[in-house]
Amino acid sequence: MRAVVLRRPGGPEVLRVERIPEPLPGPGESLIDVTLTGVNFDDLEQRAGAHPQLRLPAVLGVEAAGHRRTDGRRVVALLRQGGGYAEVVAARDAYTVEIPASIDDAQAVGLFEQGGTAYGALLLAGRLRAGESVAVSAAAGGVGHLAVQLAVALGASPVIGLASTAAKRQFVKGLGADVALDPADPELAGQLREAAGGAGVDLFVDSVGGAVARAGLAGLAPFGRLVCLGWRPETAAADTSAVAGSSAAASGADADAGVVALTTAQLARDSIGCAGFWMRHVVDHRELLCGIADRLFELAAQGRLAVHVDRAVTLPEAGAAHAAVAARATRGKVLIDVRREV
Ligand SMILES: NC(=O)c1ccc[n+]([C@@H]2O[C@H](COP(=O)([O-])OP(=O)(O)OC[C@H]3O[C@@H](n4cnc5c(N)ncnc54)[C@H](OP(=O)(O)O)[C@@H]3O)[C@@H](O)[C@H]2O)c1
Secondary structure (H helix, E strand, O other): OEEEEEOOOOOHHHEEEEEOOOOOOOOOEEEEEEEEEEEOHHHHHHHHOOOOOOOOOEOOOOEEEEEEOOOOOEEEEEOOOOOOOEOEEEEEHHHEEEOOOOOOHHHHHHHHHHHHHHHHHHHHHOOOOOOOOEEEOOOOOHHHHHHHHHHHHOOOOOEEEEOOOHHHHHHHHHOOOOEEEOOOOOOHHHHHHHHOOOOOEEEEEEOOOHHHHHHHHHOEEEEEEEEEOOOOHHHHHHOOOOOOOOHHHHHOOOOOOOOOOOOHHHHHHHOOEEEEOOOHHHHOOHHHHHHHHHHHHHHHHOOOOOOOEEEEEOHHHHHHHHHHHHOOOOOOEEEEEOOOOO
């Protein structure tokens, strides 16, 4: 089969298509003939060598849609061990769900991992209640654009999206956000408070860290919560006061990298909360995982949640797709159309 193989860490150019043997399914696994897989920000970090525990050579990719060999059913799977950038994957049955007829493969891939993350951040960690205000960083991104739509669908108000360019902010407003802000605004905390009606934001979903997370904390209302999903390595490096982690802790990367110095005294003084969310803690709860997938598929079928496909590249173009995400040049979901040759 064809697969994108990572033999050494490096830039996007190290991602090369090779012919390798199909994986052998272990107990509780099934082979899937892949139609679409997706690029996630974490894939870029794995490719660059940020996760030293990754055994090389490796095939990246934590999600795939396609047809299960045993019964031909159309399914989408989370691949905790990677392997998605390939024509065939061996997927854990426990992490696989059937795709309803009303949902196409592109929607299914975008909804399962990134939509599930948005759901977990808003509801499981963030405990969102209808009528609360929500702000989302990287709101035009894969997770972010679904978090914005989901917040709207769940009755949050106002919904505030952060994005780095005017074009992205326009996109975020098109998703239903009431306000779109520039994360580089030096007055971001004040802007967040003002956008939320003066008192502050009830729930800030952050995947950027550093100065954005600090502004998010400062912009919270009493009883407000910040949920951390991840951070950019360079924000971590630049932020020497950094403390707690989410995806870094989750991935085993530098446990000190990441977010923002925060004392328990500050939590008490401001009556605020801080939580993290990692999708990995959902996948082993089959009922929860299926419940989330059902809810997301239902909202998508109702037209209240839609994966915006930024691009669908071929396997040889996986490196170019990584470069585009790293350059912050994408909006919504980046897919790899595994069967397309050119
Ligand atoms: N905890 C979990 O279970 C989980 C699961 C999936 C993803 N995540 C995390 O969620 C975040 C988003 O992932 P994604 O795959 O959906 O990626 P993405 O949001 O599509 O892409 C990353 C976005 O982050 C923003 N960004 C800010 N600083 C950046 C920088 N220095 N370099 C590149 N981008 C920067 C950019 O938006 P602007 O240009 O608008 O700032 C960019 O578009 C990541 O931190 C990822 O690790 C967590």
